[in-house]
Amino acid sequence: MSAASPPRAPDGVDLRAFLARREMLLVVALAALLAVVATRFPSFVTPRSLGGVFNDTSILIVMALGQAAVILTRSVDLSVAANVALTGMTVALIDAHHPGVPLALLVATALGLGLLLGAVNGALVWLLGIPPIVVTLGTLTIYRGLAFVLSGGAWINSFQFTPAFLSVPRAEVIGVPVLSWTAVAAVALAVVVFGRTGVGRSWYAVGGNPTAAVYAGIDAGRARFLAFCFSGLLSGLCGYLWVARYAVAYVDVASGFELDVIAACVIGGVSIAGGIGSVGGAVLGALFLGTIKNALPVVNVSPFAQMAISGAIIIAAVALNTRAERRRGRIILRPGASRPAPAAVAE
Amino acid sequence: MGARALSSVLRFTPPRDDAAALPAPLLELRGVSKVFPGVRALDGVDLTLRPGRVTALVGENGAGKSTLVKILTGIHRPDGGEIRVKGAPVAFASPQDAEAARITAIHQETVLFDELTVAENIYLGHAPKTRLGFVDWPALRARSAALLYGLDAPIRPSTRLKDLSIAQRHLVAIARALSVDSEVVIMDEPTAALSHKEVDDLYRVIDRLKGQDKAILFISHKFEELYRIADDYAVFRDGRTVGSGRMAAIDHAGLVKLMVGRSVDQVFPKAPAVIGAPVLEVEGYSHPTEFAALSFSLRRGEILGLYGLVGAGRSELCQSLFGVTPPSDGSVRVEGREVRIRSTADAIRAGIVYVPEERGRHGAVLSMPIFENASMGCLGAVSRRGFIRSAEEFKLARHYAERFDLRAASLSQPVGTLSGGNQQKVVIGKWLATKPKVIILDEPTKGIDIGSKSAVHAFMSELAGQGLAVLMVSSELPEILGMADRVMVMREGRMAGLFERAGLTPELLVEAATGNAGSLH
Numbered sequence: 001m002s003a004a005s006p007p008r009a010p011d012g013v014d015l016r017a018f019l020a021r022r023e024m025l026l027v028v029a030l031a032a033l034l035a036v037v038a039t040r041f042p043s044f045v046t047p048r049s050l051g052g053v054f055n056d057t058s059i060l061i062v063m064a065l066g067q068a069a070v071i072l073t074r075s076v077d078l079s080v081a082a083n084v085a086l087t088g089m090t091v092a093l094i095d096a097h098h099p100g101v102p103l104a105l106l107v108a109t110a111l112g113l114g115l116l117l118g119a120v121n122g123a124l125v126w127l128l129g130i131p132p133i134v135v136t137l138g139t140l141t142i143y144r145g146l147a148f149v150l151s152g153g154a155w156i157n158s159f160q161f162t163p164a165f166l167s168v169p170r171a172e173v174i175g176v177p178v179l180s181w182t183a184v185a186a187v188a189l190a191v192v193v194f195g196r197t198g199v200g201r202s203w204y205a206v207g208g209n210p211t212a213a214v215y216a217g218i219d220a221g222r223a224r225f226l227a228f229c230f231s232g233l234l235s236g237l238c239g240y241l242w243v244a245r246y247a248v249a250y251v252d253v254a255s256g257f258e259l260d261v262i263a264a265c266v267i268g269g270v271s272i273a274g275g276i277g278s279v280g281g282a283v284l285g286a287l288f289l290g291t292i293k294n295a296l297p298v299v300n301v302s303p304f305a306q307m308a309i310s311g312a313i314i315i316a317a318v319a320l321n322t323r324a325e326r327r328r329g330r331i332i333l334r335p336g337a338s339r340p341a342p343a344a345v346a347e
Numbered sequence: 348m349g350a351r352a353l354s355s356v357l358r359f360t361p362p363r364d365d366a367a368a369l370p371a372p373l374l375e376l377r378g379v380s381k382v383f384p385g386v387r388a389l390d391g392v393d394l395t396l397r398p399g400r401v402t403a404l405v406g407e408n409g410a411g412k413s414t415l416v417k418i419l420t421g422i423h424r425p426d427g428g429e430i431r432v433k434g435a436p437v438a439f440a441s442p443q444d445a446e447a448a449r450i451t452a453i454h455q456e457t458v459l460f461d462e463l464t465v466a467e468n469i470y471l472g473h474a475p476k477t478r479l480g481f482v483d484w485p486a487l488r489a490r491s492a493a494l495l496y497g498l499d500a501p502i503r504p505s506t507r508l509k510d511l512s513i514a515q516r517h518l519v520a521i522a523r524a525l526s527v528d529s530e531v532v533i534m535d536e537p538t539a540a541l542s543h544k545e546v547d548d549l550y551r552v553i554d555r556l557k558g559q560d561k562a563i564l565f566i567s568h569k570f571e572e573l574y575r576i577a578d579d580y581a582v583f584r585d586g587r588t589v590g591s592g593r594m595a596a597i598d599h600a601g602l603v604k605l606m607v608g609r610s611v612d613q614v615f616p617k618a619p620a621v622i623g624a625p626v627l628e629v630e631g632y633s634h635p636t637e638f639a640a641l642s643f644s645l646r647r648g649e650i651l652g653l654y655g656l657v658g659a660g661r662s663e664l665c666q667s668l669f670g671v672t673p674p675s676d677g678s679v680r681v682e683g684r685e686v687r688i689r690s691t692a693d694a695i696r697a698g699i700v701y702v703p704e705e706r707g708r709h710g711a712v713l714s715m716p717i718f719e720n721a722s723m724g725c726l727g728a729v730s731r732r733g734f735i736r737s738a739e740e741f742k743l744a745r746h747y748a749e750r751f752d753l754r755a756a757s758l759s760q761p762v763g764t765l766s767g768g769n770q771q772k773v774v775i776g777k778w779l780a781t782k783p784k785v786i787i788l789d790e791p792t793k794g795i796d797i798g799s800k801s802a803v804h805a806f807m808s809e810l811a812g813q814g815l816a817v818l819m820v821s822s823e824l825p826e827i828l829g830m831a832d833r834v835m836v837m838r839e840g841r842m843a844g845l846f847e848r849a850g851l852t853p854e855l856l857v858e859a860a861t862g863n864a865g866s867l868h
Contacts, residue, residue, distance in 0.1 A: 212709055213712065215709050275715070
């Protein structure tokens with residue numbers, strides 16, 4: 001407040017720094033991708049079609065947000081797709097066998113069960129100190145196994161569901177399906193949790209420097225536990241959304257989807273080393289991956305080439321990530337970095 | 348060169364019966380210097396090692412001993428000066444070069460591989476090969492066994508390293524040094540973690556190495572053992588060689604004088620303090636392994652200096668007080684009320700904060716912006732109904748940024764992009780924001796430039812003036828003498844003295860920290 005301090009530090013983020021951020025880079029890459037597809041197939045970029053792509057990607061977006069929280073704390077949650085399968089199967093069975101149960105209760109069940117499954121992961125990581133990748137590799141199998149036990153391996157097909165169960169995600173509010181609105185709401189929730197709560201801040205702190213976080217009075221184990229809970233909660237929600245959207249529930253629902261979710265985070269600039277990443281990045285990463293998956297078939301790329309292209313993009317994104325992080329390292333080491341150096345801020 | 352050094356010895360050493368028999372130097376350093384950003388770690392050191400002799404290297408913490416070891420083992424490259432091996436100038440571009448020049452260091456915590464066997468550790472990187480280029484296992488085992496036998500070490504070559512004691516690991520490291528036929532063996536505080544008997548065994552091995560005409564550089568803080576084992580000494584202070592000669596020609600007090608050697612010429616901005624009631628009272632505080640039976644108190648407005656050599660248990664005490672590692676016994680009272688500190692959150696709540704020594708590792712989250720680091724310890728104060736308000740956060744960060752004259756382009760800048768001194772300001776700001784009663788500063792000015800140092804000192808004085816109780820851990824005697832109202836000295840985990848500011852001399856502190864000659868363990 002006083003005029004005494006010589007170089008007044010501006011509080012806001014300056015424009016150049018903003019443009020240089022990965023989020024902007026992703027927006028540009030996404031626009032370029034759409035432009036290329038548009039030259040071959042103009043109708044892909046109509047608002048209606050793009051809305052369809054967004055709706056298609058909604059589940060990936062929601063789950064990428066949960067995964068981003070976990071990855072921020074230097075962990076990974078491999079069990080998210082199995083969580084979808086188990087919660088999806090559970091609510092499908094309830095709906096098929098007890099059509100009287102109101103939808104709101106089913107959604108609450110999905111949320112609650114998802115949260116519980118996430119909490120199990122988190123508790124194992126926190127209390128037993130098992131590495132997250134091992135814990136979730138185990139629970140991935142357990143959760144899918146439970147889905148098999150519950151269903152006996154049988155499918156629940158579209159005619160067994162109540163109409164409300166299937167129609168709500170498709171229902172349009174102001175011309176946009178509820179499924180898309182759910183993704184928007186999840187993004188809003190994540191923006192608040194990541195940026196405006198102590199929990200979100202502790203995820204960044206624990207991932208960025210666990211020791212410093214402990215020294216600041218943050219319980220690193222608890223922060224990680226809560227990240228797994230957040231991921232589980234959103235996965236549980238997606239369990240209902242997935243089954244309702246595809247109107248079928250079986251054991252292998254969303255098989256392998258955890259890799260897409262992690263890929264979306266990585267493409268979006270969430271650092272596997274923890275502590276770096278943003279909600280916007282995770283959303284854009286998911287949208288980028290979703291757009292690729294929707295656009296490539298349109299321009300007649302074979303499914304196998306599609307997989308190869310997705311993989312190449314993930315590696316390119318990680319390469320960019322590491323480069324960006326290494327460059328920052330050099331700035332720390334440069335002896336004269338104490339002076340305010342505008343060029344260095346453009347990082 | 349070798350002849351000249353020899354003649355200089357002849358000229359200046361009083362005639363003794365074995366003076367003429369001094370062998371030519373194996374390793375010579377002349378005017379070696381090394382500059383790190385902001386710190387001149389070595390400022391022209393001289394050192395001479397001769398075959399068959401043990402040279403003791405002594406000096407305060409930060410005198411440049413570790414930097415010297417790193418230069419001799421090819422980890423750092425010197426910025427100036429000359430290193431000669433058997434009279435020929437050498438330049439080490441890598442640790443391999445140093446090994447080729449027959450120089451090996453045995454570190455405090457030996458750098459060996461836990462999961463490999465003893466034999467594999469000894470010959471890693473230079474294993475004997477068969478004619479087809481495969482590792483010749485029988486030869487490797489046989490040679491390892493022979494080396495260990497030569498050291499009188501009852502260790503089987505096929506044992507995994509993780510199953511050995513620390514003393515046995517040292518022997519493996521020595522065997523490794525012998526396996527490359529090292530002529531210069533550097534031992535960096537080899538006895539720090541050894542029992543009495545193990546130390547004796549080590550002495551026997553050293554005597555044996557002397558018999559094989561190895562030149563040994565022995566770094567230690569324990570004066571008794573230096574008198575037991577060393578033939579020559581060299582004393583470092585502030586990156587310079589301030590004295591060297593024969594161990595027999597100098598006594599404990601003489602060495603201490605050389606180590607300290609200077610008056611407190613730096614001006615410290617220590618304001619006369621108004622010292623009030625005790626804030627922190629510690630009674631019988633003990634830790635399973637690091638310290639025992641410590642009792643002291645810290646009063647309002649007081650700066651209590653905590654002095655001791657590396658390994659005296661100072662940082663461990665601070666970390667215990669701050670709830671990082673639990674103590675095994677003792678009580679802590681804050682403003683008369685007994686507190687139980689089981690986590691760092693408990694300590695912060697009790698009003699105790701800790702500014703750690705290693706900022707990068709413990710202090711700040713480098714990838715986080717300045718304002719988020721500043722509010723990390725007191726999120727509650729900038730939140731309303733559980734939601735962080737960024738306007739409040741910026742206000743808090745701006746307050747401390749202005750108070751400390753923080754140099755940053757923006758408060759949204761990651762802390763990692765700041766200089767060391769500015770990072771320190773952010774860390775201290777973070778703690779002050781929690782409104783503490785006791786602040787523990789662990790080596791507050793280590794590795795920061797002179798200008799920032801006096802700013803930190805002025806600020807420390809100001810904090811005490813505002814009624815904060817300050818516990819300042821420091822290895823720098825001028826800092827301790829200049830800033831502390833009282834000084835507590837620790838040695839090997841125990842209280843070695845408590846001194847008032849008046850009448851305090853550097854010699855008094857160093858003598859307490861090193862222990863009087865004769866008081867073995």
